[in-house]
Amino acid sequence: MTLSLTRCPAPAKLNLFLHVNGRRSDGYHLLQTVFQLIDHSDYLDAEVTDDGCITRTNDVPGVPEDSDLIVRAARLLQQHTNSQLGARLTLHKTLPMGGGLGGGSSDAATTLMALNALWQTGLSQQELMRISVQLGADVPFFLFGENAFAEGIGEELQPVQTPDCWYVVIEPGVHVPTPAIFSSDLLTRDTKPVKITDFPADEFVKWKNDLQSVACLLYPEVDKAVKWLNQFGAAKMTGSGACVFCAVSDESEADKIITQHEGNWKLWKAKSLNIHPMMKKLQTKD
Structure with missing residues (x-):
């Protein structure tokens, strides 16, 4: 029986505010923001393979397969856990690139959540968040799973109550x-x-x-x-x-x-x- 998950949501985020408080010596900016999840999403289909190969099954305009964050996220999880399994990934793209909605980061986070479950790698939420920083500063927020007050470069997260609207x-x-x-x-x-x-x-x-x-x-x-x-x-x-x-x-x-x-x-x-x-x-x- 094929192991798969379909229509895995990768929701957008809004920054309800975004303040730049300084700059680190490595060039990264120190920020404060509130991340708000909204119900407008990309969707991911993930199917387990036993050949160890990570492939994307569809074209995403302007995004070569090897640089796609869903492929990079899958390979990162595979390397971190030494999993021998692979995956066929299909990304149904709705969120615009360069829009500030976190689409690519959200896609990566959903990929990590889906494959962590399908491959039964057993990583905790905290461990997924820790390794996901390599993919981008916003990825840990989407793995955090709830609205957050963020500091640092965006990786220091605390739950926050936000307006229902x-x-x-x-x-x-x-x-x-x-x-x-x-x-x-x-x-x-x-x-x-x-x-x-x-x-x-x-x-x-x-x-x-x-x-x-x-x-x-x-x-x-x-x-x-x-x-x-x-x-x-x-x-x-x-x-x-x-x-x-x-x-x-x-x-x-x-x-x-x-x-x-x-x-x-x-x-x-x-x-x-x-x-x-x-x-x-x-x-x-x-």
Whole structure:
């Protein structure tokens, strides 16, 4: 009998704020952010093979197989556990690249969760998080499995309560490469650190994304999206861009905003999540 898992969710995240507090000697930036899971996802199908080969079964535009984070994540787990098993991986891509939604990192985390279960490698959540830093600073968050207040380079995580709401998200149609934002001389790197207990109630803290002003200058379409969405609420860019979002109270309000857009941007709605849906899927499997 073939061992497989299908429709494994790899959800997007939003950064409800993102402050840059400094820079380490190795060039990595010190951050504070709140990661919010939302119910808009890529999906992964994973099938176990006994030949030890890791392969991706479908093309992903702009992403060669060997550099795809799902393939790299599978090989990392295989090497770390000395597993003799392989996998055939199929990625159903919905989340845009260069959008600040964490799509690639989420795909990698879901791959690790799926194969850890299918290969029965038995790694704990903490061990998966520890090795996943090699794939990217956001990957541990998706393995953490719940909304988080993050510090350091994004790997120091604490659970946090976030608003129960809907979001409207705009994809402005531009790809914002993260290095272009973090390397910019225009980036402010000295925002005063906050405490987890400050979020979100402290009226003296401006909950902003420090990367947004740089992205808006370098990519005018991001600036246009922020200004348009600001009509309906406090619009903010997520991550290093390019996607822009605002919170709304219910689904009908999200629908009304989306119907008012007449341009070429892609708009969609998403519900806030408290728990990573892959956690529930694996519990059901057991």
